[in-house]
Amino acid sequence: MRIIVLLKQVPDTDEVKMDEKTGTMIREGLQAIINPLDLHALEEALRLKEKKGGEVVAISMGPPQTEEALREALAMGIDEAYLLSDRKLAGADTWATSKALSKAIEKLGKFDLILAGEKATDGETGQVGPEVSAMLDIPFSTYVNRVKEVTSEGLVVSRVVEEGYEDQFLPFPCLLTVVKDINEPRMPTLRGKIKARRAELKLLKADDLELSESEMGLKGSPTRVVKINYPKISRNAKIYSVKDLNKALDDLVDILKKMAVI
Amino acid sequence: MDFDVLVVGEVRNSKIHSVTYELTSKARELADKLGSEVEVLLLYSRCEDELEDLIYRGADRVLFVKNEELKFFNQEIWTNIVTDVALKRQPYIMLTGATSSGRTFFPAVAAKLNTGLTADCTGLDIEEETNLLLQTRPAIGGNVMATIKTPNHRPQMATVRPRTFRPLPKDESRKGEIVELKPDESLFNVRVKTLRFERDESQNVNIQDADVVVAFGKGIKKPENVKYISELAEALKAAIGASRAAVDAKWIGYPHQVGLSGKVVSPKLYIAAGISGAVQHIAGMQTSEYIVAINKDPEAPIFRIANFGIVGDLFEVIPELTKRIKLEIEKSGGKNK
Ligand SMILES: Cc1cc2nc3c(=O)[nH]c(=O)nc-3n(C[C@H](O)[C@H](O)[C@H](O)COP(=O)(O)OP(=O)(O)OC[C@H]3O[C@@H](n4cnc5c(N)ncnc54)[C@H](O)[C@@H]3O)c2cc1C
Ligand SMILES: Cc1cc2nc3c(=O)[nH]c(=O)nc-3n(C[C@H](O)[C@H](O)[C@H](O)COP(=O)(O)OP(=O)(O)OC[C@H]3O[C@@H](n4cnc5c(N)ncnc54)[C@H](O)[C@@H]3O)c2cc1C
Numbered sequence: 001m002r003i004i005v006l007l008k009q010v011p012d013t014d015e016v017k018m019d020e021k022t023g024t025m026i027r028e029g030l031q032a033i034i035n036p037l038d039l040h041a042l043e044e045a046l047r048l049k050e051k052k053g054g055e056v057v058a059i060s061m062g063p064p065q066t067e068e069a070l071r072e073a074l075a076m077g078i079d080e081a082y083l084l085s086d087r088k089l090a091g092a093d094t095w096a097t098s099k100a101l102s103k104a105i106e107k108l109g110k111f112d113l114i115l116a117g118e119k120a121t122d123g124e125t126g127q128v129g130p131e132v133s134a135m136l137d138i139p140f141s142t143y144v145n146r147v148k149e150v151t152s153e154g155l156v157v158s159r160v161v162e163e164g165y166e167d168q169f170l171p172f173p174c175l176l177t178v179v180k181d182i183n184e185p186r187m188p189t190l191r192g193k194i195k196a197r198r199a200e201l202k203l204l205k206a207d208d209l210e211l212s213e214s215e216m217g218l219k220g221s222p223t224r225v226v227k228i229n230y231p232k233i234s235r236n237a238k239i240y241s242v243k244d245l246n247k248a249l250d251d252l253v254d255i256l257k258k259m260a261v262i
Numbered sequence: 263m264d265f266d267v268l269v270v271g272e273v274r275n276s277k278i279h280s281v282t283y284e285l286t287s288k289a290r291e292l293a294d295k296l297g298s299e300v301e302v303l304l305l306y307s308r309c310e311d312e313l314e315d316l317i318y319r320g321a322d323r324v325l326f327v328k329n330e331e332l333k334f335f336n337q338e339i340w341t342n343i344v345t346d347v348a349l350k351r352q353p354y355i356m357l358t359g360a361t362s363s364g365r366t367f368f369p370a371v372a373a374k375l376n377t378g379l380t381a382d383c384t385g386l387d388i389e390e391e392t393n394l395l396l397q398t399r400p401a402i403g404g405n406v407m408a409t410i411k412t413p414n415h416r417p418q419m420a421t422v423r424p425r426t427f428r429p430l431p432k433d434e435s436r437k438g439e440i441v442e443l444k445p446d447e448s449l450f451n452v453r454v455k456t457l458r459f460e461r462d463e464s465q466n467v468n469i470q471d472a473d474v475v476v477a478f479g480k481g482i483k484k485p486e487n488v489k490y491i492s493e494l495a496e497a498l499k500a501a502i503g504a505s506r507a508a509v510d511a512k513w514i515g516y517p518h519q520v521g522l523s524g525k526v527v528s529p530k531l532y533i534a535a536g537i538s539g540a541v542q543h544i545a546g547m548q549t550s551e552y553i554v555a556i557n558k559d560p561e562a563p564i565f566r567i568a569n570f571g572i573v574g575d576l577f578e579v580i581p582e583l584t585k586r587i588k589l590e591i592e593k594s595g596g597k598n599k
Contacts (some may be wrong), residue, residue, distance in 0.1 A: 038524065094369070095378055121522060124401050125381035125568050127369035130337075134373035139338060139453040142366045145516070156457065161362040162470050162519055163274070164462040166334065169455040180523050181516040222378030227409035231400075235553065235569050239560070242574025252554065253569060259552060261474055261498065261531050262590050 001054035001150075003045040004105060005078070006116040006128065008035040009062050009069040036153045037117030039185040041178050041200070042148065045115050046077050046186070052150060055079045057108060059204075061089060061100055067201060074196035075188030081199070082108065086206035091218030094123070098131035100216065105136065105211040114175040118143055129177035140175040142167050145182050263375065265298035265393070268353035268417070270344055270368075271316070272361060273306035280471070281359035283429035284321050285422055288386055288429060289357060290320035292395070295388040301325055303347055303443075305340060306315045307333040317438035319430045324440045331450045334459055338452035340367040343445050345374045355395050357386075360421035361470070368421050377415040381424045382526070384549060385409075394418070403522050403545035423549070424470060425528040426588065467517045469501040474531045477503030477520055477547070481557065481576055482538015484511045490577065491535065494584045495592065503547070505537045521546035535576045539564025556580065 011030035034042075045056045058073045060066045061084040070081035084104050091102065105114070114133070119126035126142070133140035135200075141157055145165070149156040154171035160179060188196070206216055214220055240248035256262045267289040271282030282302065289300040299322040304313070306328060313324045327343060344367065348356060358364040360382040372379035385398030389411070395418040396411045412418040436589040469475050476495040482488065494504050504513070520527055522542040532550035537543060539555070539562055547553070548567055555568035556576050565571045572579050
């Protein structure tokens with residue numbers, strides 16, 4: 001089995017700042033980590049490889065420092081890592097990100113499965129997985145919490161939806177986005193880390209993608225962030241001490257009655 | 263006709279899902295600003311609700327596709343049909359709910375149509391000078407609100423967080439038409455097969471549709487104590503939510519998790535008991551209408567986003583609250599809601 005994992009590097013902080021002019025995130029100076037859900041995608045890929053044999057390849061699009069994320073993935077045990085990094089790709093929305101990734105994937109040769117996170121913790125759209133699959137014209141599923149069966153033709157997966165679980169069959173090649181319930185990601189081993197430090201990253205540039213400039217980066221993005229607000233979330237709560245529990249409950253019950261909740 | 267708004271609705275358990283009415287209402291407002299029409303598209307195998315209801319609540323036209331193949335959700339069939347309808351009808355704006363199905367098929371449709379898609383919006387408006395759709399959404403764990411435009415590509419597409427907009431009241435004098443669509447057979451010929459759907463019978467799992475969510479965290483200390491929460495939830499006919507810490511401890515299943523790596527909820531009332539209020543949790547519940555926090559630590563960040571807080575031991579507060587609510591319901595003649 002040849003599995004491609006889509007890895008996104010995200011800022012590891014809650015203090016993310018935006019460039020008010022371009023409406024894009026200022027990523028410099030922030031600690032960066034692998035998008036937490038992508039670790040679960042990676043783990044699932046490694047487990048499938050352990051069971052069925054084959055190869056796990058990761059690809060990430062981002063600034064040069066994305067190399068760190070790929071080295072971490074190498075330390076966890078993937079076989080090959082591709083870094084797609086180019087100024088021309090900067091500022092991409094999900095359409096332009098997916099376009100670039102799907103063109104890059106076409107360069108990586110035959111594959112059976114693409115695994116991605118259900119969503120990234122920064123942009124939080126959850127759109128890149130489904131968009132990549134549509135652009136590659138392969139079947140896909142989302143919110144996958146279990147790979148139940150692997151046959152030579154395809155997979156049976158379970159997905160979590162609002163009211164329960166749905167089982168789906170997908171023939172190869174296909175794409176899945178996973179939720180954290182699917183597995184417990186492993187830690188990189190010391191041996192893995194040493195190997196990862198020496199491993200060679202494969203670099204891809206915008207020119208490798210056979211895309212016109214009008215399909216790339218900010219310029220190629222159909223959506224445009226035009227305004228950013230930092231909402232003040234405080235609601236100025238009425239706070240009661242448990243010493244005044246009776247009064248608190250009187251007031252609360254009144255409020256619930258007014259809201260027609262009871 | 264050039265500025266029509268197309269809502270892709272949802273039929274769940276043979277009923278028109280509330281998000282469909284919410285979006286129809288918003289679409290009506292947008293279409294009135296644009297001087298255009300609202301069309302609602304429904305795909306289903308069975309629907310017990312009257313389609314006229316959508317016209318009474320703001321639609322000019324209801325388009326429906328009825329087919330046995332639509333019994334279970336199938337992202338590929340949905341993508342095919344919705345893309346086909348969009349190509350034929352050329353809407354100016356296309357909206358669907360940011361539900362598990364909307365967030366699945368809509369990005370695929372956007373990719374096929376080569377247009378932009380704004381995710382999980384909580385605000386929509388028309389910019390007067392340009393007639394463009396202004397799409398507002400929270401991102402980065404609710405730390406920013408971004409306003410997004412799709413200046414040059416059509417349709418302008420957005421998924422919208424359920425429970426964000428209010429349905430219009432029923433106006434039976436409104437007129438409109440109901441049209442059955444018969445998409446080409448080939449659109450049902452797909453690679454993904456939905457094999458079965460298993461309803462989660464564990465208590466009150468549908469936290470995204472609930473009016474009231476009672477959520478607990480690490481503060482309940484051990485699994486036996488979940489019963490205090492269940493009792494309160496039962497009295498309020500509420501769904502049960504949980505922090506990730508509680509889910510990781512296996513005190514309750516993952517479908518109940520609220521937050522950045524769980525579900526996003528916007529109920530009328532959210533009660534958080536023994537939850538500290540980490541940003542990743544808040545990201546999943548801060549758009550709730552009214553938030554009640556119960557925590558023994560007065561410094562817990564959850565109090566900063568609450569409307570109502572009780573500083574104290576939840577084991578003292580929750581049973582007392584449950585008792586009071588039951589009493590209140592009894593007094594009002596046992597009618598809960
Ligand atoms: C505040 C804000 C709001 C935004 N809103 C929108 C919006 O509504 N619509 C829109 O089109 N764009 C939007 N964007 C842009 C969007 O965040 C970027 O395009 C981003 O690169 C991808 O989207 P995401 O973070 O939402 O990823 P998601 O779609 O949430 O990511 C899902 C998975 O796709 C894979 N993946 C995603 N990006 C990469 C990558 N670069 N390399 C490898 N794998 C990847 C990972 O497996 C990841 O887990 C917004 C950006 C900001 C800053
Ligand atoms: C990438 C990432 C994604 C995440 N996603 C999520 C997510 O989706 N959802 C989520 O919830 N978290 C998420 N987290 C975890 C989050 O950071 C917190 O760790 C988690 O929310 C804490 O859960 P908690 O409030 O139940 O536990 P704690 O933070 O341990 O808080 C327990 C609270 O209970 C109170 N308490 C204790 N005893 C009592 C008592 N007897 N009476 C009253 N109060 C009491 C304490 O004062 C404390 O405030 C994520 C973290 C990361 C890094």
